Amino acid sequence: xxxxxxxxxxxxEVGAVxxxxxxxxxxxxxxxxxxxxxxxxxxxxxxxxxAFATDRVLDALHTxxxxxxxxxxxxxxxxxxxxxxxxxxxxxKNRLACKTLLKDLNPSxxxxxxxxxxxxxxxxxxxxxxxxxxxYREIMPFLMTTGPTPERERLQSPEERARFDDTTKCIMCAxxxxxxxxxxxxxxxxGPQAIVGAHRFIFDSRDEGEWDRLEVLNDKAGVWKxxxxxxxxxxCPRGIEVTKAISEVKKALTSGEV
Amino acid sequence: xxxxxELTEPKKPMNRRTVGNAEKWGWIFQRASGVILIVxxxxxxxxxxxxxxxxxxxxxxxxxxxxxxxxxxxxDFTMLVLAMVHGTNxxxxxxxxxxxxxxxxxxxxxxxxxxxxVIIVLGTLVIFTFDPCPTGTDTELLNVELCRxxxxx
Numbered sequence: 189x190x191x192x193x194x195x196x197x198x199x200x201e202v203g204a205v206x207x208x209x210x211x212x213x214x215x216x217x218x219x220x221x222x223x224x225x226x227x228x229x230x231x232x233x234x235x236x237x238x239a240f241a242t243d244r245v246l247d248a249l250h251t252x253x254x255x256x257x258x259x260x261x262x263x264x265x266x267x268x269x270x271x272x273x274x275x276x277x278x279x280x281k282n283r284l285a286c287k288t289l290l291k292d293l294n295p296s297x298x299x300x301x302x303x304x305x306x307x308x309x310x311x312x313x314x315x316x317x318x319x320x321x322x323x324y325r326e327i328m329p330f331l332m333t334t335g336p337t338p339e340r341e342r343l344q345s346p347e348e349r350a351r352f353d354d355t356t357k358c359i360m361c362a363x364x365x366x367x368x369x370x371x372x373x374x375x376x377x378x379g380p381q382a383i384v385g386a387h388r389f390i391f392d393s394r395d396e397g398e399w400d401r402l403e404v405l406n407d408k409a410g411v412w413k414x415x416x417x418x419x420x421x422x423x424c425p426r427g428i429e430v431t432k433a434i435s436e437v438k439k440a441l442t443s444g445e446v
Numbered sequence: 447x448x449x450x451x452e453l454t455e456p457k458k459p460m461n462r463r464t465v466g467n468a469e470k471w472g473w474i475f476q477r478a479s480g481v482i483l484i485v486x487x488x489x490x491x492x493x494x495x496x497x498x499x500x501x502x503x504x505x506x507x508x509x510x511x512x513x514x515x516x517x518x519x520x521x522d523f524t525m526l527v528l529a530m531v532h533g534t535n536x537x538x539x540x541x542x543x544x545x546x547x548x549x550x551x552x553x554x555x556x557x558x559x560x561x562x563x564v565i566i567v568l569g570t571l572v573i574f575t576f577d578p579c580p581t582g583t584d585t586e587l588l589n590v591e592l593c594r595x596x597x598x599x
């Protein structure tokens with residue numbers, strides 16, 4: 189039997205999808221001071237857009253940037269929750285704009301969008317990620333081994349792999365680190381993400397640098413600053429149990445066993 | 447020709463002072479003392495407030511009666527020391543979080559440590575040099591039974 193597609197009027201079908209109006213209240217930061225503002229001025233601006241039930245916050249930001257105000261600045265790359273570029277504080281919670289459906293945010297009230305907290309804002313929703321990446325570099329996120337390189341793969345059992353499976357999911361969006369109340373206060377703390385990154389190697393049976401990393405995390409700015417607020421676990425768009433990973437690192441340090 | 451950007455050596459430390467295992471032991475102490483304090487404080491509250499006449503029984507005579515037993519002296523001493531060190535350690539962490547200027551931080555840390563030592567010393571003196579039957583006190587206020595036993599009345 190030949191498959192036959194029913195002929196439909198595609199425009200009327202798209203039109204049939206219900207739309208709703210939604211207001212976005214965006215915290216803007218103007219480093220240059222245009223339109224009579226002071227340089228570095230911070231202000232809230234509201235935009236109203238038409239949206240479909242399938243639209244995400246990122247789609248609304250695109251509509252604003254493309255149709256209403258081209259000066260709105262935000263980061264995004266893949267727009268599908270993989271690259272981790274568009275973490276922002278939406279309705280006072282850190283989320284990825286590309287994974288958050290507008291209809292899930294109670295669109296009858298204005299949706300607040302702010303840059304992630306604790307990192308210096310450069311413009312609008314763009315923050316300077318360098319302190320975040322600097323912490324990540326400090327825990328040495330690369331395979332460390334001794335001895336000659338084997339001629340074939342370094343083997344590992346499924347059980348050994350399972351130990352750090354959760355922390356391999358990290359996309360470095362900074363949602364966890366910038367949700368952490370300790371990170372907000374002093375900015376010296378490595379932050380949850382760096383510890384997640386370290387966990388991924390510390391508990392990898394193929395890696396031999398675990399004590400180098402644990403020594404870094406035993407520092408004043410290390411895991412002991414964690415107060416188990418669980419903000420990081422709640423914020424993680426990848427569902428990583430961040431607080432649990434931090435506790436496993438603490439346990440390795442107190443017991444002396446990895 | 448394209449060249450890869452030059453990266454700084456990853457292990458380069460960022461101006462951080464390593465403190466050995468001090469932070470680790472601080473963390474372990476905080477948890478251990480917390481668990482012990484729960485037992486000490488709730489037993490203390492139960493004995494003082496729930497048994498006998500409850501809150502109405504607490505006066506000089508009641509304290510004198512309790513401290514006649516070495517168990518309660520040491521109980522209160524442990525509670526005093528653990529609570530003070532536990533609280534000071536917690537405050538130290540909060541100061542480290544919020545006081546960014548080294549001068550402010552050090553001043554607050556010193557004030558904290560001094561007040562901790564002063565309170566521990568004063569409390570210890572009260573517990574171990576306590577006189578249950580000071581001479582010339584109205585017998586109404588004293589633990590008459592205890593003072594008779596001690597031959598002070």
